[in-house]
Amino acid sequence: MTPKVASSCLAGLLLVGCSAGEGKHDSVTVYVSADEQIAREVFSAFTIKTGIEVEWVGDTESSKNTSLVQRLIREKDRPIADVFWSSEILGTIRLANQGILSSCDSKITRMWPMQYRDTEFRWFGFSPRARVIAYNPNVVSEEELPKTWWEYGDAAIADPRFGTTSTHVAVMAEFPAQSKLLFETMELKPLLGGNAATVQAVIDGSVLYAMTDTDDVHAAIERGYSISMFMPRHHNRKGGGTLMIPNTVGIIKGCNQPELAREFLNYLLSDEVATLLAQSTSHNIPIQPNVAKNFPQLVIEDPLDVNFQEVSLRYEHQLSDVMDELSQ
Secondary structure: OHHHHHHHOOOOOOOOOOOOOOOOOOEEEEEEOOOOOHHHHHHHHHHHHOOEEEEEEEEOOOOOOHHHHHHHOOOOOOOOOOOOEEOOOOHHHHHHHHEEEEEOOOHHHHOOOHHEEEOOOOOOOEEEEEEEEEEOOOOOHHOOOOOHHHHHOOOOOOOOOOHHHHHHHHHHEEEEEEEHHHHHHHHHHHOOOHHHHHHHHHHHHHEEEEEHHHHHHHHHHHHOOOOEOOOOOOOOOOOOOEEEEEEEEEOOOOOOOHHHHHHHHHOOOOOHHHHHHHHHHOOOOOOOOHHOOOOOHHHOOOOOOOHHHHHHHHHHHHHHHHHHHHHH
């Protein structure tokens, strides 16, 4: 482990793992909020392919991504990370808006879909997860499920200040009348933490529904639990369906290894990684058409149209309003 990364491991943020990079000159430092198991698979494949070691810092389930965003802001003038790989998008946009991410113009990024990048090529979205309702099919049938998100006031919800729940809450707030009524009927529950906790509440029978991500439902199914997912709509027009929240990646401005960072970023946007993530226990949704055709079971027929850049501009104010409504 290099002295730089060793010092970061002692800085107070939980170090999930650092790869064995001792004696290696070619190494890239990645801050990552994706699940450890998934991240390790990608890092290993990247090192095998390129010979470049990955030294990485992760975070905990309940606050992952948020703490890393705050850390990157603190380290702005003396960056430790070369790359930020986030499991959601609003925090990454915040970093771009604060001048912490640098532009990455390459063959693959120039071809990247507009809805999954910013105009200055500072961040890129890939391999989303979808927001869903988790339920026990032995307790309630799919036919009985409410068809829109606004009818799930009795659902468990993870802490709205963190992760993909925070992103979804911010997107819901773009529908002010519906979201106000929804959050006024919901309650902050003691179980709040990550999305996995809300799924576990359904499994335990303490709640009927849970707002969560597809990967948490897939993980519970893999463990043999009776659990299914449903995709409510946000509105009934075209483009009113399922919210897809992408992973995002950006290069840290002023980083120590800009060329290696660029190579890692391009690798995350490759068909190889899209396939790996689709095949993983997370079952991320590939956005590349030539990869998506190999995973028809993961295709989202009518994803929600959303401008994440606009959502991010109103995020802080809207989150405050939501927390007030949930606490009443």
